[in-house]
Amino acid sequence: MSDSECYDKNEFPGGGLSKESRLSLESLAVHGATPFEPVTGSITAPIYQTSTFRHPALGESTGFDYSRVVNPTRTELEKTVALLEGGKHGLAFATGMGAISTLIKLYHPGDHIIVSEDLYGGTYRLFNEYYREYGYLFSWVDTSDFNRIEKNLRPETKALFIETPSNPMMKVTDIRRCAELIHSRGGHLVVDNTFLSPWFQNPLALGADLVIHSGTKYLAGHNDTLSGFIVHSSDALLETLQNIQKSEGASLSPFDSWLTLRGIKTLGLRMEKHEKNALLIASWLRGHERVEKVFYTGFEDHPQYVLSQNQARGSGGMISFYLKNPADVPVLLRSIKLILFAESLGGVESLLTYPLIQTHQAIPEAMRLSAGVNDRLMRLSVGIEHANDIIADLDSALSQCKKENK
Numbered sequence: 001m002s003d004s005e006c007y008d009k010n011e012f013p014g015g016g017l018s019k020e021s022r023l024s025l026e027s028l029a030v031h032g033a034t035p036f037e038p039v040t041g042s043i044t045a046p047i048y049q050t051s052t053f054r055h056p057a058l059g060e061s062t063g064f065d066y067s068r069v070v071n072p073t074r075t076e077l078e079k080t081v082a083l084l085e086g087g088k089h090g091l092a093f094a095t096g097m098g099a100i101s102t103l104i105k106l107y108h109p110g111d112h113i114i115v116s117e118d119l120y121g122g123t124y125r126l127f128n129e130y131y132r133e134y135g136y137l138f139s140w141v142d143t144s145d146f147n148r149i150e151k152n153l154r155p156e157t158k159a160l161f162i163e164t165p166s167n168p169m170m171k172v173t174d175i176r177r178c179a180e181l182i183h184s185r186g187g188h189l190v191v192d193n194t195f196l197s198p199w200f201q202n203p204l205a206l207g208a209d210l211v212i213h214s215g216t217k218y219l220a221g222h223n224d225t226l227s228g229f230i231v232h233s234s235d236a237l238l239e240t241l242q243n244i245q246k247s248e249g250a251s252l253s254p255f256d257s258w259l260t261l262r263g264i265k266t267l268g269l270r271m272e273k274h275e276k277n278a279l280l281i282a283s284w285l286r287g288h289e290r291v292e293k294v295f296y297t298g299f300e301d302h303p304q305y306v307l308s309q310n311q312a313r314g315s316g317g318m319i320s321f322y323l324k325n326p327a328d329v330p331v332l333l334r335s336i337k338l339i340l341f342a343e344s345l346g347g348v349e350s351l352l353t354y355p356l357i358q359t360h361q362a363i364p365e366a367m368r369l370s371a372g373v374n375d376r377l378m379r380l381s382v383g384i385e386h387a388n389d390i391i392a393d394l395d396s397a398l399s400q401c402k403k404e405n406k
Contacts, residue, residue: 005382025084025199027167043122045076045233047258065254069246070406073254075203081219084198084264086205088233096194096214097122099228102208103190105244106237109135111158116143116168116173118371119148119192125362133246136259140240140367144304145172149181157185162191164201168320168379169372170295172304177309179207189314194218196347199271200314203231209364217346218317219322220263223272225256270348270384274317277390278382282319284391290398292322292376314360318345320355328401329354335397348388351380 023031036043048071053064066347074092082090085406093099100123115127117140120300127138139152145163160182164173179189190205190210197218203211213219215227230241245251252260275298282296297308298315308315330350333341339350343358353359360373368374382390 003116028080028083029199029267030265032076032264033083033166036058040361045261047254047257048072048329049254052203058365060198067254068249068251071251071257073261074252074257077252077257078229080261080264081198081213081215082231084267085193085211085231086198086202087211087231088235089231089238090239091241092215092252092260093228093230093245093250094252094256095226096212096216096228097126098248099212099214099230100126102244102250103212104131106137106188106240107136108139108157110156112137112139112154112156113159113161114139114141114143114149114152114157116159116166116171117141117161117367118169118171118373120167121124121362123161123192124360124367127361130289141338142171142371143173143178146174146177146181149178153181153185157182157187159188159190161190161192163195163392165195165297165316165318165336166371167195168353168359169297169319169378170201170297170306170318170320172297172311174304174307175203175206175208177248182205195318196312196314197346198317199267200262200275200316204231206311209234210237214346216344217387218271219267219346220260220276220337221267221347222259222263223344223347223349223351225259225263227252227256227260234245249359268355271314271316273384274382276315277312277384277387278315278319281382281390281394282321282399285321285394288395288398290324290401292324318394319380319382321378321380322374323376323378323401325405326396327403327405329378329402330375331401332378332397335400336393337387337396338393339380339383339397345379347381348384350383350385353381355379 019245055061078090078092091393115138120324141148141152143149160178164175169336171393182189188209191208192212193201193203194217211231215229279298282294286294294318339352342351345351356375357379
């Protein structure tokens with residue numbers, strides 16, 4: 001789907017466009033589900049900073065009762081993210097992990113789930129250290145290799161949970177083939193779409209059943225708030241997911257909902273800049289004497305380049321690379337100035353992360369090494385600064401590495 005193609009917009013009371021109206025993804029991001037608040041005409045969604053709502057009379061409700069269950073600001077965000085993903089339903093959570101914790105409760109002890117082995121360490125920790133103790137069964141598989149997925153199927157397999165591109169090795173999994181495979185067995189395909197965002201990839205359109213986002217990253221985009229999302233189009237799953245959300249209480253707050261809505265307005269502009277910068281910087285890193293290998297899905301010699309081009313509209317702003325010398329790691333991390341040594345990704349500021357001790361510490365060594373996460377791996381979330389400034393900062397820091405580690 002190209003940037004110019006459109007989605008149907010649902011009809012919302014009071015300021016919403018009719019369902020016959022069709023807008024580009026860029027315009028949907030700017031205007032959201034409801035372009036203006038109908039009473040005052042406010043063009044930004046109000047922050048309904050309240051915990052509870054008055055009932056008109058016994059047995060009557062305005063549709064809003066208690067903010068843990070539903071809040072107008074969060075509802076606007078949920079509808080907006082669903083529209084961007086081409087889904088019917090959206091749920092917003094306090095974090096991406098809150099979204100995943102809710103989703104996993106669609107399944108039961110004894111159910112088997114195949115999970116990408118190269119994924120965010122927090123997801124591994126949640127599944128392996130907690131839900132495994134409750135009787136859930138997990139297989140950790142290189143899902144970029146479809147044959148390995150097939151070999152790990154069991155009669156009790158109920159879902160495939162994939163990250164594509166994967167974190168941090170940028171492996172690409174075939175969403176369409178995974179959907180066909182798991183649907184033939186009556187299961188669900190879950191796709192974590194955090195790295196590309198709905199701007200570059202829409203898994204539901206490729207056959208996925210549920211899409212996960214850490215909205216903290218590209219959706220919010222400014223490193224100033226936390227949020228998480230589940231998007232889907234299943235009426236059969238809607239009530240179950242809503243009940244889990246309200247029962248566990250990991251709902252997104254009104255203010256954080258508003259911050260995420262504000263961030264989404266510039267999603268298209270930011271994602272295009274992230275990608276433009278990333279390709280320039282990845283190409284520059286590839287030619288540096290202290291860098292062994294660069295992982296970026298935008299390279300034509302990436303193992304899944306053709307697949308990536310077929311299921312995504314872009315390659316995003318995430319790069320990983322191996323340094324040649326592990327001794328360069330601490331020097332690089334203390335020498336960068338413009339780029340910030342920090343966890344997380346997807347914000348306007350460039351961030352450099354050391355997965356071994358930050359995002360992937362919870363993953364066992366053997367599994368980390370199998371995925372490619374070693375003591376020389378760096379992950380770079382390319383921001384929207386001028387590309388030449390980012391390159392100059394890397395060049396200076398790598399020159400310091402050369403001075404100290406000849």
